[in-house]
Amino acid sequence: MDDQATLCWRVERACAAAWPARTVDARHGWAVARSGGGTRRINSASPLSPAATLDATALAAILAAYRDAALPAIVRLxxxxxxxxxxxxAAGFAAAEGASTTLALVPGTATAAPVPAGVRIAVDPAPTPAWRAARRHLSLAAGAGADDxxxxxxRLRAPAWFAAAAVDGTPRAVAFAALTDGIAIVEAVATDPAWRGRGLAGACVAALVDRAIAAGAGHVALQVASDNAAALALYRRLGFTCHLYDYNYRRRG
Structure with missing residues (x-):
């Protein structure tokens, strides 16, 4: 069984595989991801191991990579x-932003989420056109780019499952999970604002947890904004009660 530190770094790698960047390479112990668009995680530099340090040489390499890509330099910490x-x-980076937390499902403690009346939960091995349309709509509703x-x-190469909660045939909540190294990462959980608070997202996540465990996942984890009280409460009710680590970003224009 992994100790906590080993599990945390395995989850870090699984998260990167579940949300892959367009370009990523290692520079002085940091994974420097560049993708374009508005998603910070795939446009930031993250440490590759506990030994990663951000000395002048490493920072210069990171700054050069983002300058060459015509992107702002963002470091994920x-x-x-x-x-x-x-x-x-000293290098002029702004204050921390995007504080997030990483939670894991304690093995054997998954809690079933009832499917609300009139809701159909579908889980598919690839994103259907309806799933894609819903995800695009929900990105725009959240103020993000349509394709973020x-x-x-x-670019996803890991085995994955895509869940949708449909009402009258229209998906009102979506999520997916990807499995790497025995760890399933739940991603892209979103609900139509008009349908929040009705259990749709919870039913999607619970269905993905069931599918991932059936496929052999030893752990299930996810990352969520630290100030999203509603999402944190939902995930804890579903069994995500093991706090692994936090992170934030620092940006230089």
Whole structure:
């Protein structure tokens, strides 16, 4: 059985596989991801191991990569490493943004979520046209770019399942999960604003957890904005009660 630190780094790698960047390479112990669009995780540099440090050489390489790609330099900082605050402050990076937390489902504690009356839950091995249309609509409703939550799927190579909660044939909530190294990562959970609070997202996530465990996942994890109280409460009710680590971003224009 993994210790906590080993599990955290396995989850980090599984998250990267579940939400793949267009271009990513290793520079001085950091994975430097460039994709374009508005998603920070696939447009930021993340540490590759507990030994990663952000010295002047590493930071210069990261800055050069984003300058060459005509993208802002963003560094993602999980609490798994010592925070290089002074280095980033000196280099003109803005204050931390996008605080998020990583939660895991405690094995054997998954909680079933009842499917609301009149709702049909479908789980498919690939995103259907209806799933894609719903995800695009929900991206726009959240103020994101239309393809911010679709473009990474074209690069997804891990086994995955795509869940949708449909009412009268129209998906009102969606999510997917991807399995890497025995760890299933739940991603892209979203509900139509007019249908929130009715159990649709919970039913999607519960269905994905069941499918992932049946496929052999030893752990299921997800990442969520730290200030999203409703989502945090939902995930904890479903059994995601193991806090692994947090992270935030620092950006330089």
């Amino acid at each position: 999980p609490t798994l490493i010592a925070p290089p605050a002074s280095v980033l402050d 939550h679709l473009d990474p799927l074209s």
